[in-house]
Amino acid sequence: MNVPSDLRYTRTHEWARLDGGVLTVGITDFAQHQLSDLTYVELPKVGDEVGAGDEVAVVESVKAASDIYAPCGGVITEVNAALPDRPDLINRDPYGEGWIFKVRPASADEFDALIEPDEYEELLPGSEG
Amino acid sequence: MKQTPLHDAHRQLGARMAPFGGWDMPIQYEGILQEHEDTRRRATVFDTCHMGEFALSGPGAQADLERLLTQSVATIPAGRCRYGFLLRDDGGVLDDLTCYRFGPDRFMLVVNAGTLDRDREWIRSHLSSGTRFADTSEATAKLDVQGPLSRQAMEKAFQTPMPDLPYFGFAETPLAGVPCLVSRTGYTGEWGYELYFPADRAREFWDRLLAVGVKPAGLGARDTLRLEMGYPLYGHELTEDRTPAGASRGKYIDLTKDFIGGAAVAREIEGGTTALLAGLRLESRRAARAHDRVMKDGRAVGEVTSGSLAPSLGVAVALAYVAAPLAEVGTALAVESRGNLLPAAVTALPFYTEGTARRKTGA
Structure with a gap:
């Protein structure tokens, strides 16, 4: 599983990238692989105020629905408007075109509190088959 | 958990496996959406070896089946099969199944994996003494080749013309020198076959189909394909808690004959489901x-x-x-x-x- 070294992670398999004081958030390669083909994405609204750990988005696969949690508290500044028509972008490019939303953290410390890549990798089950 | 003769083949293909009806089954290979589309547009093969087969024969077999099943058995011509239900006395659905007729006194039932043991005991306990019954599930491999290009794919894979069969018709035909039952049926809504043949040839048949470009499809796509057709899945639409009246709206149920659960179904239909x-x-x-x-x-x-x-x-x-x-x-x-x-x-x-x-x- 691909776990880029320049990102931070959550125990619920979101990733976050800090850029200009804003966090871009998506789900990890592990998460998209577990969910398999995504068929539906519900996005948060720009301007929504969210708390760390809030359910802010939903992704569905053929088989199941799964909540996406805010990695930190703050205000939603942007959402990936391509996803409702192309949920498969998350499967194809989870760390790039498959980003889900951007959030401006309430405090700068919130990014540092997220999980480091090597620690996230340890949370993952051993590689399948 | 039970494994089909193709378990190694699924592993080698990197299939995602999950339990289904007591079996470790492939849910998907490349992805459910791709496998779904491949079935609608081309041809795919499903490992359905988990399903059960019962052989029944003898002069009383038809009458026994008539009493056990909701569909009319007497009117099934040789070389045809018919879908219907196995009910409890109170009309609750024990299984949905297909009854194949080979001749006046010889039949095969194809049943779901998760209900196989219960079906076998129920059926055996309701047979007359002269009817022979054999559970041939272990010895029988089953592959479903489904999709508009199924016939071409089969002919290429086995280098032999396929018999002309009507929908729900079948023939006993050798394929690759192996006795095989070829049935023009399936669970996808697409043109295709269900193949029944000796279990020890499962890998050879599977490999022949993949070698000519037939893609494997898993239970995930099988589920989306059947859902698009509105076909029921035992355990979801059909359960012991309901008669089949609401699911079938009277289809596949012959109320003119006497069968187990028939009185309950008739009462429900007369009273308004x-x-x-x-x-x-x-x-x-x-x-x-x-x-x-x-x-x-x-x-x-x-x-x-x-x-x-x-x-x-x-x-x-x-x-x-x-x-x-x-x-x-x-x-x-x-x-x-x-x-x-x-x-x-x-x-x-x-x-x-x-x-x-x-x-x-x-x-």
Whole structure:
């Protein structure tokens, strides 16, 4: 599983990238692989105020629905408007075109509190088959 | 957990495996959506070795089956098969199954994996003394080749012309020198075959099909394909808790004959079936799921039994038991799913109307 070294992670398999004081958030390669083909994405609204750990988005696969949690508290500044028509972008490019939303953290410390890549990798089950 | 003779083949292909009916089965290989589309447009092969086969023979076999099954057995011609239900005395559905007729006194039943043991005991306990019964499930491999290009694929894989068969017709034909039962049936709505043959040849048949470009498809695609056709899945639409009257709306049930559970089914139909299985078309790709409540004007009026995106339609669909007066096509309902109220309209089945299953030739 691909776990880029320049990102931070959550125990619920979101990733976050800090850029200009804003966090871009998506789900990890592990998460998209577990969910398999995504068929539906519900996005948060720009301007929504969210708390760390809030359910802010939903992704569905053929088989199941799964909540996406805010990695930190703050205000939603942007959402990936391509996803409702192309949920498969998350499967194809989870760390790039498959980003889900951007959030401006309430405090700068919130990014540092997220999980480091090597620690996230340890949370993952051993590689399948 | 039980493994089919193709378990190693699935592992080698990197299939995602999961338990189904007591078996470790492939859910997907490359992906459910791709496998679904490959089946609708080309041809795919499904490992269905987990399903059960029973052989029945003897002068009393027809009468025994007539008493056990909801469909008319006497009117099945040799070389044809017919779908129907196995019921308890109270009409509860023990299984849905297909009855094959080889001749006046020889039959095969094809049953679901999860219900096989119970079916076998139930059937054996209701046979007359002269009827021979054998559970041939272990010795029998089953592969489903499904899709409009199935015939071409089979002829290329086995280097022999396939017999001309009507829908729900079958023939005993050697393939690669092996005695094989070729049935023009399936669970996808597409033109195709169900193949029954000796279990020790499963890998050879599988490899022959993959070698000519037939893609493997897993139970994930099998489920979305059957859902688009409105076909019931035992354990979801059909259970011991209901008679088949609401799911079948009288089809596959011959009330002119005497069969186990028949009185209960007749009573329910005469009294007006209270809940009917209905097709629901949602408004977006967001899916309703099994056990979600169906709502009308704030009132619960039913329950979803299966739901997902219909990949061929680009919109979510569901099967649901709905209070009979609201089960008419066009009725506006809603499904309560994970805290959301999703608008849904009762729709005629099948949801997907382009299936090739009944065409003279697939392609």
